Amino acid sequence: MHGTGVPLLTPFDGEGALQEDDLRELVAWVEERGVDFIVPCGSNSEAELMSVEERARVVEIVAEEADVPVLAGTGHPGFRETLRQTTLAAEAGADAALVVTPFYYGHDEDTMVEYYRSVANESPLPVYLYSVPAYTNVFLSPESVGELAGHENVAGMKDSSGNLTRLQRERARTEDDDFDLLVGSGSVYAAGLDAGADGGVLALANVAPERASEIYRLHRGGHDGQARRLNASLVELNRAVTSEHGVPGAKAAMRERGAPAGEPRRPHRPASEEVRAEVVELVRAAER
Amino acid sequence: MHGTGVPLLTPFDGEGALQEDDLRELVAWVEERGVDFIVPCGSNSEAELMSVEERARVVEIVAEEADVPVLAGTGHPGFRETLRQTTLAAEAGADAALVVTPFYYGHDEDTMVEYYRSVANESPLPVYLYSVPAYTNVFLSPESVGELAGHENVAGMKDSSGNLTRLQRERARTEDDDFDLLVGSGSVYAAGLDAGADGGVLALANVAPERASEIYRLHRGGHDGQARRLNASLVELNRAVTSEHGVPGAKAAMRERGAPAGEPRRPHRPASEEVRAEVVELVRAAER
Amino acid sequence: MHGTGVPLLTPFDGEGALQEDDLRELVAWVEERGVDFIVPCGSNSEAELMSVEERARVVEIVAEEADVPVLAGTGHPGFRETLRQTTLAAEAGADAALVVTPFYYGHDEDTMVEYYRSVANESPLPVYLYSVPAYTNVFLSPESVGELAGHENVAGMKDSSGNLTRLQRERARTEDDDFDLLVGSGSVYAAGLDAGADGGVLALANVAPERASEIYRLHRGGHDGQARRLNASLVELNRAVTSEHGVPGAKAAMRERGAPAGEPRRPHRPASEEVRAEVVELVRAAER
Amino acid sequence: MHGTGVPLLTPFDGEGALQEDDLRELVAWVEERGVDFIVPCGSNSEAELMSVEERARVVEIVAEEADVPVLAGTGHPGFRETLRQTTLAAEAGADAALVVTPFYYGHDEDTMVEYYRSVANESPLPVYLYSVPAYTNVFLSPESVGELAGHENVAGMKDSSGNLTRLQRERARTEDDDFDLLVGSGSVYAAGLDAGADGGVLALANVAPERASEIYRLHRGGHDGQARRLNASLVELNRAVTSEHGVPGAKAAMRERGAPAGEPRRPHRPASEEVRAEVVELVRAAER
Secondary structure: OOEEEEOOOOOEOOOOOEOHHHHHHHHHHHHHOOOOEEOOOOHHHOHHHOOHHHHHHHHHHHHHHOOOOEEEEOOOOOHHHHHHHHHHHHHHOOOEEEEEOOOOOOOOHHHHHHHHHHHHHHOOOOEEEEEOHHHHOOOOOHHHHHHHHOOOOEEEEEEOOOOHHHHHHHHHHHOOOOOEEEEOOHHHHHHHHHOOOOEEEOOHHHHOHHHHHHHHHHHHOOOHHHHHHHHHOOHHHHHHHHHHOHHHHHHHHHHHOOOOOOEOOOOOOOOOHHHHHHHHHHHHHHHO | OOEEEEOOOOOEOOOOOEOHHHHHHHHHHHHHOOOOEEOOOOHHHOHHHOOHHHHHHHHHHHHHHOOOOEEEEOOOOOHHHHHHHHHHHHHOOOOEEEEEOOOOOOOOHHHHHHHHHHHHHHOOOOEEEEEOHHHHOOOOOHHHHHHHHOOOOEEEEEEOOOOHHHHHHHHHHHOOOOOEEEEOOHHHHHHHHHOOOOEEEOOHHHHOHHHHHHHHHHHHOOOHHHHHHHHHOOHHHHHHHHHHOHHHHHHHHHHHOOOOOOEOOOOOOOOOHHHHHHHHHHHHHHHO | OOEEEEEOOOOEOOOOOEOHHHHHHHHHHHHHOOOOEEEOOOHHHOHHHOOHHHHHHHHHHHHHHOOOOEEEEOOOOOHHHHHHHHHHHHHOOOOEEEEEOOOOOOOOHHHHHHHHHHHHHHOOOOEEEEEOHHHHOOOOOHHHHHHHHOOOOEEEEEEOOOOHHHHHHHHHHHOOOOOEEEEOOHHHHHHHHHOOOOEEEOOHHHHOHHHHHHHHHHHHOOOHHHHHHHHHOOHHHHHHHHHHOHHHHHHHHHHHOOOOOOEOOOOOOOOOHHHHHHHHHHHHHHHO | OOEEEEOOOOOEOOOOOEOHHHHHHHHHHHHHOOOOEEOOOOHHHOHHHOOHHHHHHHHHHHHHHOOOOEEEEOOOOOHHHHHHHHHHHHHHOOOEEEEEOOOOOOOOHHHHHHHHHHHHHHOOOOEEEEEOHHHHOOOOOHHHHHHHHOOOOEEEEEEOOOOHHHHHHHHHHHOOOOOEEEEOOHHHHHHHHHOOOOEEEOOHHHHOHHHHHHHHHHHHOOOHHHHHHHHHOOHHHHHHHHHHOHHHHHHHHHHHOOOOOOEOOOOOOOOOHHHHHHHHHHHHHHHO
């Protein structure tokens, strides 16, 4: 996966039921706006609030609709469930699997490396590592990343730490491998590309797919200064729809833009009127 | 639930398959050694590494075998999955549901209170709150606990923070309610009972059920000094089978004692020979 | 040091100038109310906001006025400054020195053990270890404590972690030494004594010296249940004047009780009217 | 201050005594290698292990020797000591003062803003804010930075968080002020300059002043790609002499390069032979 990926929000109705038609529309909506690949069942998709069956169904719908590659989130805290979900994603038409670091129970680095090796050995799909400390409190070391990059079925990584030192250390250890290093934090997308990343998977690409995609295209075209300036103009919007207000904030922002994003699922609660107003203002500023 | 509960380890074979006969035996093994209630599908049961269906099956087997009450772990990060798991647990014969604070996505206190209210409103079983910051990095405030204690379908709480200040603040806010406050950290069981807790749910009760149960009986019999001394003698064993070596350490300790505990499930790895030796020595010291 | 110690607040005027007469009065005020020893220049004394010379002067005044032993806080991040402050404290009449774990720069366990050994070797006063993770983010392991307890000039420890598991592990490793283990967290004083501590150094003993001292006397008289109940009734007050509102809250509470506590020093700001009202209510409840 | 600053290591002998002649030589050594300004008494100078008088003396020596501007570290946890140290630095010839966020006691954002306002009001030198969460566990918000940037005696900031999102948010809130934003983390120097920083204060500039200075010059000359590539080649060296092995590692690296860096002060211990070998190898790689 290269370029700009979107960890696609999943549309639910007010009762939390999956809205399949909205999901189909949403795929078209982001594709028209320039994203290079789609990531159903990532963290921003509320995958951890869905059943195994729902996750498989979401991947199936996205794979049916999408013209771009599909990188499906398939990680669980346990090996068996991760493998099951990955197999279901393969059957549903995904091109690759994004596997979050095992969470809940703590594991040392060696155990995590062995886990990923086992997953990669048995997975029917190429595996992307996924590190997202803000949700998991788990930090996969650059040394482990480098070790895993040599596995023939490990295809890359999404690093959502937002830490550019870490990203540079990962790149240095994987540059001789066929390993797609993807930035997972929208505020440092351009800087990550500068540091040698191959693309990004950005919550921001739900809310402002045109802008997120433009950052990549500017960079690839040699206009890295423009890419950084555009990215800098999106930092506050990105923050509002991620660390500050999360999925409820992102869904409010997308609805403002006319995208069929629906409501968040419980325990999430819909964004308050105050949050909605803040997010709308940031969306409008980004549209200018 | 009053007295000593055991978050029952789940026996798997070397491939990670559930060993149903061993599980049945294990229920008898802990009951014979004095525990007052059984908690299948708690954190120590590796519930987060099992499927929804497996968790329901484990509860069913334990409910069939147990003569004591069954408090089934049914929490997931999402509301729908928690409710589904709770309903399955009720059908499987559980007496109550232990619902972990929603994890992965961060939620503010108000959202957690609303979440628990929704679960309690719809749950077919009485609900016990479950706070285990070491795994979830989520801290439910004593104020929220006090607020929830007034709900007619909230029956109590397992607090695994190990923090006695917190436990006292929870007790002070729930003492006028019908609310079972359960200690979740084996090293402070006696101190927690001193502070007014009604019992405990202790990983230690897998490895040393006689000892854990004796702490409670001594305390109830007015011998709280003896209870504390016995508890103090178990602090290192408890630490070895929880924060230090986790479920793999606990399973090694149980096998040493002749219990059919089986192997841990991946990503967990079997305890190393070094860990096994350390744990065996602590088990033998506790048996004296 | 045995029994109840008070980390004596330091009275400043509105400009931050040390009020020597008030300090003398304060010594008498807490002694009359039953404390067993006094700790000038602890964390609650705002020692880290004072100069080396001021700290020495405060110790001198307290030593002149006090009829009970004086344990002077003398720790700095650096070895030389700690030794200088300890020597000044000895000259000023202190009986022993309380040395905080070196902070700011991180050090591994071996380095901390070597640091304490060097301080103890050269200190003219018996040394008490002082662990206060809430301020320093430094955790001294029970293993290191046990190792240091064998040094002839290491006399004890103040553990302000509030963690009873840790306290039990420290006690188990020091019970054969002449080592005074002191509880540093007012909410678990009685529980700490139950676990074998020799006393406490409690911010609470500034605000409610009679109550804090009574906990110890009840416990020593064999009334540990009464000690715990009294302690439980003080948990909210203790929290308000420590983790919740800090030194400004404690000074507001003392002024309400008629003690010449003065104002906090900058960056601290005087308690707001709202905080003052909250603290006053808790003080009055404790006086009943 | 613009360009590359060096938080100058302080040479001590094996007993911890300040080596004034070595310090003078060190000033010349870094100046010859291209640094644009010198920062005596920063964190990497072991300032927190020195007395007030020693810190003033170090500033005096550096100011006497230096041909470039001098930004002296003058922060303490307390307001009075910070102001005293700042006044001494002014008398010693410093050009500006670097004031770390108040640490040890926790303070809310409003209190930190008021603290910095008070310092800036009374300081005889222009004040630079200094945020270094790795040492202090204190995070000054970009909002507070923006608020303080408007003060006429607040001249800039050193941000050592290493967090590029944070740096962008600070820049956005200060770009209309006369406010020097300085990168404090050597691994993201080029990226920070890309994001609009005016320079850096880098531990790395002790060990590899030519390289650190070259990053800045390349960037200013419009060769930002080259600047980033050079910076990327220094990430492991930077890490070794900061987060991994700290001041002892940095001093070992400098001695290898022939600079009179001396030994670290206790509690620091000299780098082990193993660490020295690791650091030497990284230094040699950087020299190529």
